[in-house]
Amino acid sequence: MNEELLLCIIVPCFNEEAVLPETIKVLTGILNSLSETGTISRKSFILFVDDGSSDKTWQLVSARAETVPSIQGLRLSRNFGHQNALIAGIETVNKEADCVITIDADLQDDARMIPAFVYKYLEGSDVVYGVRKRRDQDTFFKKNTARVFYKLMAKMGVNLVPNHADFRLLSRRAVQEFMRYQEENLFIRGIIPLLGFKSSKVYYDRQKRYAGESKYPLKKMLAFAVDGITSFSIVPIKLVMSIGFLFVLIGGAIAAYALINWFLDHTISGWTSLILSIWMIGGMQLMAIGVIGEYIGKIFTETKKRPRYTIEINTLHNKKLSEKDKFHE
Numbered sequence: 559m560n561e562e563l564l565l566c567i568i569v570p571c572f573n574e575e576a577v578l579p580e581t582i583k584v585l586t587g588i589l590n591s592l593s594e595t596g597t598i599s600r601k602s603f604i605l606f607v608d609d610g611s612s613d614k615t616w617q618l619v620s621a622r623a624e625t626v627p628s629i630q631g632l633r634l635s636r637n638f639g640h641q642n643a644l645i646a647g648i649e650t651v652n653k654e655a656d657c658v659i660t661i662d663a664d665l666q667d668d669a670r671m672i673p674a675f676v677y678k679y680l681e682g683s684d685v686v687y688g689v690r691k692r693r694d695q696d697t698f699f700k701k702n703t704a705r706v707f708y709k710l711m712a713k714m715g716v717n718l719v720p721n722h723a724d725f726r727l728l729s730r731r732a733v734q735e736f737m738r739y740q741e742e743n744l745f746i747r748g749i750i751p752l753l754g755f756k757s758s759k760v761y762y763d764r765q766k767r768y769a770g771e772s773k774y775p776l777k778k779m780l781a782f783a784v785d786g787i788t789s790f791s792i793v794p795i796k797l798v799m800s801i802g803f804l805f806v807l808i809g810g811a812i813a814a815y816a817l818i819n820w821f822l823d824h825t826i827s828g829w830t831s832l833i834l835s836i837w838m839i840g841g842m843q844l845m846a847i848g849v850i851g852e853y854i855g856k857i858f859t860e861t862k863k864r865p866r867y868t869i870e871i872n873t874l875h876n877k878k879l880s881e882k883d884k885f886h887e
Contacts, residue, residue: 684755688725
């Protein structure tokens with residue numbers, strides 16, 4: 559029995575009108591079950607973070623927030639991205655909740671495992687990772703690119719939890735330590751393992767999306783992977799430098815070969831090799847500029863110190879203000 563444990567479930571949403579009623583039903587059911595058994599406080603709640611949706615997502619959230627005490631909403635002024643929506647939710651409740659669980663609104667992460675997360679926390683874990691048991695539902699391409707991504711990140715010294723996305727539990731002290739990381743390009747999946755607190759894993763089967771469509775197409779997935787790599791490692795720059803050095807050696811060998819043939823008065827037929835060399839070296843230079851530009855762009859973003867998000871409406875804050883006014887009356 560731990561009726562004093564205040565849990566907050568943070569749900570980032572972007573155009574989730576189709577799935578939201580079912581998400582609210584499932585999560586409130588789990589929350590009520592945990593509070594009725596005395597596992598968590600009856601003051602525990604769900605915070606839906608609307609990341610600038612253009613459909614009726616916010617209308618659904620705000621309507622429920624008015625009638626159901628365990629549902630709260632946070633509306634961002636525009637679309638700031640999934641990771642920033644997560645950070646907004648975490649920072650908003652960091653002084654309220656004893657622990658937070660983050661889960662996507664599409665119900666593909668098995669919400670039924672939330673009680674297992676709480677029990678792991680009660681056993682002493684500050685971080686609990688939700689990890690997929692298998693990737694049977696993924697396409698051949700997605701399955702193998704994910705495997706390559708995790709191996710690549712491991713080679714670069716980035717400590718990621720394989721097959722873990724953003725379904726996790728963080729204790730209050732884990733949240734407070736996480737908030738000390740102030741960089742603009744915050745790769746959450748890489749930061750959390752750096753905290754060093756006691757962690758555990760809960761394995762689950764990925765569910766089919768209840769409704770709506772995925773907000774992570776291939777383009778966004780690739781951008782996310784590049785962001786993760788360049789946020790944590792300078793290995794790509796070292797790799798470009800190594801390839802550049804290799805091209806210098808190859809160029810030196812070709813120059814020596816050309817000079818030897820010139821001294822021996824042999825005809826040098828080099829149009830094809832010359833064109834190939836120009837294309838290869840030119841491509842290498844453009845790639846090198848692109849990699850360096852990615853890092854310079856991140857530095858430029860960091861130096862501006864702009865906020866990660868802007869909150870337009872916070873029902874949790876508004877509720878506190880109304881209760882305060884009621885008390886003064």
